[in-house]
Amino acid sequence: xxxxxxxxxxxxxxxxxxxxxxxxxxxxxxxxxxxxxxxxxxxxxxxxxxxxxxxxxxxxxxxxxxxxxxxxxxxxxxxxxxxxxxxxxxxxxxxxxxxxxxxxxxxxxxxxxxxxxxxxxxxxxxxxxxxxxxxxxxxxxxxxxxxxxxxxxxxxxxxxxxxxxxxxxxxxxxxxxxxxxxxxxxxxxxxxxxxxxxxxxxxxxxxxxxxxxxxxxxxxxxxxxxxxxxxxxxxxxxxxxxxxxxxxxxxxxxxxxxxxxxxxxxxxxxxxxxxxxxxxxxxxxxxxxxxxxxxxxxxxxxxxxxxxxxxxxxxxxxxxxxxxxxxxxxxxxxxxxxxxxxxxxxxxxxxxxxxxxxxxxxxxxxxxxxxxxxxxxxxxxxxxxxxxxxxxxxxxxxxxxxxxxxxxxxxxxxxxxxxxxxxxxxxxxxxxxxxxxxxxxxxxxxxxxxxxxxxxxxxxxxxxxxxxxxxxxxxxxxxxxxxxxxxxxxxxxxxxxxxxxxxxxxxxxxxxxxxxxxxxxxxxxxxxxxxxxxxxxxxxxxxxxxxxxxxxxxxxxxxxxxxxxxxxxxxxxxxxxxxxxxxxxxxxxxxxxxxxxxxxxxxxxxxxxxxxxxxxx
Ligand SMILES: Nc1ncnc2c1ncn2[C@@H]1O[C@H](COP(=O)(O)OP(=O)(O)OP(=O)(O)O)[C@@H](O)[C@H]1O
Numbered sequence: 001x002x003x004x005x006x007x008x009x010x011x012x013x014x015x016x017x018x019x020x021x022x023x024x025x026x027x028x029x030x031x032x033x034x035x036x037x038x039x040x041x042x043x044x045x046x047x048x049x050x051x052x053x054x055x056x057x058x059x060x061x062x063x064x065x066x067x068x069x070x071x072x073x074x075x076x077x078x079x080x081x082x083x084x085x086x087x088x089x090x091x092x093x094x095x096x097x098x099x100x101x102x103x104x105x106x107x108x109x110x111x112x113x114x115x116x117x118x119x120x121x122x123x124x125x126x127x128x129x130x131x132x133x134x135x136x137x138x139x140x141x142x143x144x145x146x147x148x149x150x151x152x153x154x155x156x157x158x159x160x161x162x163x164x165x166x167x168x169x170x171x172x173x174x175x176x177x178x179x180x181x182x183x184x185x186x187x188x189x190x191x192x193x194x195x196x197x198x199x200x201x202x203x204x205x206x207x208x209x210x211x212x213x214x215x216x217x218x219x220x221x222x223x224x225x226x227x228x229x230x231x232x233x234x235x236x237x238x239x240x241x242x243x244x245x246x247x248x249x250x251x252x253x254x255x256x257x258x259x260x261x262x263x264x265x266x267x268x269x270x271x272x273x274x275x276x277x278x279x280x281x282x283x284x285x286x287x288x289x290x291x292x293x294x295x296x297x298x299x300x301x302x303x304x305x306x307x308x309x310x311x312x313x314x315x316x317x318x319x320x321x322x323x324x325x326x327x328x329x330x331x332x333x334x335x336x337x338x339x340x341x342x343x344x345x346x347x348x349x350x351x352x353x354x355x356x357x358x359x360x361x362x363x364x365x366x367x368x369x370x371x372x373x374x375x376x377x378x379x380x381x382x383x384x385x386x387x388x389x390x391x392x393x394x395x396x397x398x399x400x401x402x403x404x405x406x407x408x409x410x411x412x413x414x415x416x417x418x419x420x421x422x423x424x425x426x427x428x429x430x431x432x433x434x435x436x437x438x439x440x441x442x443x444x445x446x447x448x449x450x451x452x453x454x455x456x457x458x459x460x461x462x463x464x465x466x467x468x469x470x471x472x473x474x475x476x477x478x479x480x481x482x483x484x485x486x487x488x489x490x491x492x493x494x495x496x497x498x499x500x501x502x503x504x505x506x507x508x509x510x511x512x513x514x515x516x517x518x519x520x521x522x523x524x525x526x527x528x529x530x531x532x533x534x535x536x537x538x539x540x541x542x543x544x545x546x547x548x549x550x551x552x553x554x555x556x557x558x559x560x561x562x563x564x565x566x567x568x569x570x571x572x573x574x575x576x577x578x579x580x581x582x583x584x585x586x587x588x589x590x591x592x593x594x595x596x597x598x599x600x601x602x603x604x605x606x607x608x609x610x611x612x613x614x615x616x617x
C-alpha cells in the first residue's frame with residue numbers, strides 16, 4: 001500500500017496563458033465563460049441522464065400541462081361568472097361555479113407544487129449521478145491530466161458547473177416548458193374569444209420585449225462587472241490570507257489594505273449601478289402592464305358598448321394580459337440560465353471524456369511478492385512529445401534489494417522524473433524498468449504501487465484524526481499496529497502530548513502540526529504500509545536539530561531491509577548510500593559510492609566541497 005500516494009509534489013506546472021485566463025475567468029465568477037461549443041450534443045447527453053427517470057419525468061410533464069390548463073381556466077371562469085351571473089343578476093348556479101373556481105385554483109397550486117417536488121427529485125438524482133461519476137472519473141485520470149490543469153479549475157467543475165446544472169434542472173426546465181405552454185394557451189384562448197382585442201393586447205408585446213432587452217443588456221453588463229469586481233476582491237482576500245506570512249514578513253499590510261480598499265470601492269460602485277438599473281425591470285413591467293390593462297379596458301369597453309364582446313371577455317383579457325407577461329419574462333431569464341447550464345454541463349462532460357489512466361494489459365501480472373530489485377535499462381522519457389529534448393535520457397542503473405540509491409543533481413535535472421517513472425505515474429518512452437525482473441509496464445499498476453511508499457518533504461495530511469492519517473498506510477491495521485508504527489517513527493511521544501492523543505483532529509492544511517511532526521506521521525504511515533520499495537524526498541526546509549535527529553533515526557529504521565530511492569538535497573545525509581547517481585540535464589553523468597565519487601573528483605566532488613564550504617562559512 002502506498003504510504004503517501006500523492007501526485008502533487010511530483011509535478012511541475014507549466015505556465016499556460018490560456019489556463020491562466022480561464023482561471024482568472026473562474027475568479028471573475030465566470031462572467032466571460034465561454035458558451036457551449038456543442039450544445040445539441042450536450043443537451044442529448046444531459047437527456048441521457050435525465051431519461052433514467054422517465055416515469056417521473058412523464059408525471060412532471062402531465063402536471064405541467066395540468067397546471068397550465070388550470071391557469072387558463074381560472075380567469076375564464078371568472079369571465080363566465082361575470083357574463084352569466086353578474087350581468088344578468090341571476091345568482092342560481094353562481095355558488096357552484098365559485099366552488100369549481102376554488103378547486104381550480106387549489107388544484108393549480110397543488111400541481112405546481114407537485115411538479116416542483118418531482119422535478120427537484122429528478123434533478124437531484126441526476127446531479128448526484130453526474131457528481132459521483134465525475135469524482136470517480138477524476139480519480140482514475142492519469143497524472144499528466146492533472147499536470148495540465150489548475151486545481152481551482154477542476155474544483156470549479158465539481159462545484160460551480162454541477163451546481164449550475166442542478167439549479168437549472170430544479171426549476172428552469174419546467175419553467176421554460178410551462179411558460180411556453182401558458183403563452184401558447186393564453187394567446188389561443190384570447191384569439192378564440194376576440195381576435196381584434198387579442199391583436200390590440202399583443203401590440204404592447206414589442207414594447208415589452210424591447211424595453212426588457214434594453215434594460216437586460218445594460219444590467220447584464222453591469223452584473224458581469226459586479227461579478228468581476230467580486231471575483232477580484234475574493235481573489236485578493238484569498239491571496240492575502242494564504243500569503244499572510246509573506247505580507248507580514250515584508251511589512252506589506254498597508255499596501256494590501258490599500259489595494260483591498262480600491263477593489264472594495266469598485267465593487268460598491270458596480271454593485272450600486274447593477275442593483276439600481278435592474279430594479280427598473282419590475283417597475284417597467286408594472287407600467288407596461290397597467291398600460292395594457294388601460295388599453296384593454298378602453299378598447300374592450302368600446303367593443304362591449306357596440307355589443308361585439310361581453311364584459312366577461314374584457315375581464316378575461318385583462319387577467320390573461322397579466323398572465324402572459326410573466327411567461328415572457330420567465331422565458332427570457334430562464335433561457336440565459338439554460339445556456340449557461342449547458343455550457344457548464346459541457347465542461348463537465350469534457351472532463352468525463354478524458355481518457356482514464358491506461359488500463360492494465362489483459363495479461364498484466366499481479367506482483368504478489370517483491371524483494372525490491374529495481375533496474376533501469378536504457379530508459380528515456382519526455383513529458384511532452386515533439387519537444388525535441390528528452391527529460392531523461394538513456395538511464396541505466398541496478399538497485400539491489402535493501403540498497404539505498406540517492407539521486408543528486410541540480411534543479412530540473414530529472415530526479416523527480418525518475419521517481420515518477422519507478423512509480424509508473426508516467427511510462428518510459430524507451431527502455432525498460434524492471435522490478436524483481438518484471439517489466440513494470442506488464443504488471444498491474446495497483447499491485448506495483450502496493451509495494452511502494454512515499455515520504456515526501458511536504459507531507460500531506462487529510463482532514464481526520466492522527467490515527468486515521470497513519471492508518472492511511474494500511475487500512476486494516478489495528479490500533480496497536482498504528483501505535484507501534486508511530487513508536488518506531490518517533491512520533492508516539494509528540495502524539496501523546498496532545499490532549500486527545502491519537503484522536504487529535506488534523507485539519508486539511510495540517511494546521512496545528514509542525515513540518516517535522518508531519519514528516520514523522522508520514523514515516524509512521526510508511527512503516528505501517530511495510531513496502532519493499534521506498535521513495536523519500538528529503539526535506540529542504542529547515543527543521544530544528546532535535547526533530548531532524550528524530551527524523552533521521554526514524555528514516556533509518558524505515559529504510560532497513562527496503563530498497564530506498566532518496567532525492568537528496570544535502571549531501572551529508574547520503575554519504576552512506578549504496579549508490580549515488582548524479583544527474584545533469586536528464587543524463588546520468590556519474591555514479592558510485594560517496595568515496596568513489598570523491599575519488600573521481602568530478603561533478604559530485606565539486607558539489608560536495610561547495611556544500612562543505614557553505615557550512616564552514
Ligand atoms: N509534468 C511535467 N510536464 C512537463 N515538464 C515537466 C513536468 N515535470 C517536470 N518537468 C520538466 O522536466 C525537467 C525535470 O524535472 P524534475 O522535476 O524531474 O527535476 P528535479 O531534478 O526533480 O528538480 P528539483 O530538484 O527542482 O525538484 C524540468 O525541466 C521540468 O521543468
